[in-house]
Structure formats: structure tokens, C-alpha cells
Amino acid sequence: MPLINSAGRHAVTAKQVQLGQSDTGTPFVQIAFEDDAGAAITGWLYLSEAAFERTVAVLREVFGFDDNFDTIVGQVEGKRCSIVCENETYQGKERLKVKWINPEGGGGGAPAKPLSNQSELLKQLTAKAARIAKPAAKAPNAARPAQTPRPATAQKPAPAASEDEPF
Numbered sequence: 651m652p653l654i655n656s657a658g659r660h661a662v663t664a665k666q667v668q669l670g671q672s673d674t675g676t677p678f679v680q681i682a683f684e685d686d687a688g689a690a691i692t693g694w695l696y697l698s699e700a701a702f703e704r705t706v707a708v709l710r711e712v713f714g715f716d717d718n719f720d721t722i723v724g725q726v727e728g729k730r731c732s733i734v735c736e737n738e739t740y741q742g743k744e745r746l747k748v749k750w751i752n753p754e755g756g757g758g759g760a761p762a763k764p765l766s767n768q769s770e771l772l773k774q775l776t777a778k779a780a781r782i783a784k785p786a787a788k789a790p791n792a793a794r795p796a797q798t799p800r801p802a803t804a805q806k807p808a809p810a811a812s813e814d815e816p817f
Contacts, residue, residue: 651684651688651689652690653689653690653746654683654685654735655689657736658735659732660734660735661730661732662732663683663684663728664681664682664683664731665683666681666727667679667681667682667722667723667726671766676696676698677698678695678696678697679694679705680692681694681695681726683748691735691746691748692748693733694748695708695709697775702782703782706782710784711753712753713725713726713729713731714729719771719779720776731752731753733748733751734749734750736749
């Protein structure tokens with residue numbers, strides 16, 4: 651299978667989703683993306699303390715994620731989206747990386763390391779995602795009240811120019 655090999659925006663389908671854990675123990679969602687020509691690239695969404703809220707927000711916005719990590723595979727696989735790839739230098743080598751995952755039209759890696767405690771971790775992640783405030787539904791814009799014009803203030807007449815003033 652050819653790889654997506656150019657920086658920029660690509661319309662893709664999430665083909666395979668796995669939960670994994672980095673060598674340092676950070677859980678992540680690994681998504682294999684494929685464009686319409688069959689070229690592929692893999693992206694990762696990390697679930698560390700620092701990245702968790704942003705990752706859940708992306709999953710919700712892009713894939714309609716309902717915060718249940720037990721069913722994340724079925725919620726993401728087969729869904730269309732748009733990715734932005736950028737070049738980066740990693741360990742002295744240039745590589746292409748999935749930098750952003752956006753809703754469709756909006757804005758290669760190693761296989762995921764299997765989770766040793768997947769069931770317990772999924773329960774913890776699901777409970778944690780449910781605690782994050784979901785964005786409130788936007789109310790329709792109300793019409794702004796008409797502004798009442800300010801009353802005119804009395805102005806003093808300008809003094810008559812004298813002949814010794816330059817202007």
C-alpha cells in the first residue's frame with residue numbers, strides 16, 4: 651500500500667483504530683488513514699493528562715465520539731475526515747506526520763503496542779471523558795435592540811477668527 655507522502659490537507663477515511671500505549675506508558679488512539687487513491691498514513695491522538703481533553707474534543711468533533719472508549723473502534727472506523735500532514739525532523743530524520751485531524755471538508759507508523767490492562771483502562775478513560783464539560787449548544791442569535799440616538803448636545807459657536815491668528 652502506498653503512503654501519503656506530501657504535506658498539506660488530505661481527505662481520508664479512518665480505516666483502522668487501535669488503542670495502544672507508548673513505551674513511557676502514555677495511552678493513545680492510533681488511527682490508520684487512507685485517501686481515495688489508497689495511499690495511507692497513521693496518526694496518533696495521545697491520552698496523557700496534558701492532551702486528554704483536546705484528544706476527546708477532536709474525537710467528538712470529527713467522529714461524533716460519545717466518550718465511551720469501549721466502543722471507540724466502531725465509532726471511528728469508516729468515518730471520513732480531513733487531515734493536515736506536516737514534515738518534521740525526528741531523531742535527525744525528516745518524516746511526514748499527521749498534525750491535525752478535522753471534520754471532512756474542514757480544516758506511517760509502527761503498530762500499536764497492545765494494552766495489558768485494556769478493560770480497566772477503557773473504563774477509566776470513559777469515566778474521565780464523561781467528566782469533561784461538553785460545549786453548550788449555541789442559542790440562536792437574538793436580534794440586537796435598536797439603538798436610541800443620543801440627544802444632540804448644545805455646541806458653543808466657534809469664536810470669530812482674529813486677524814492675528816494664523817489659521
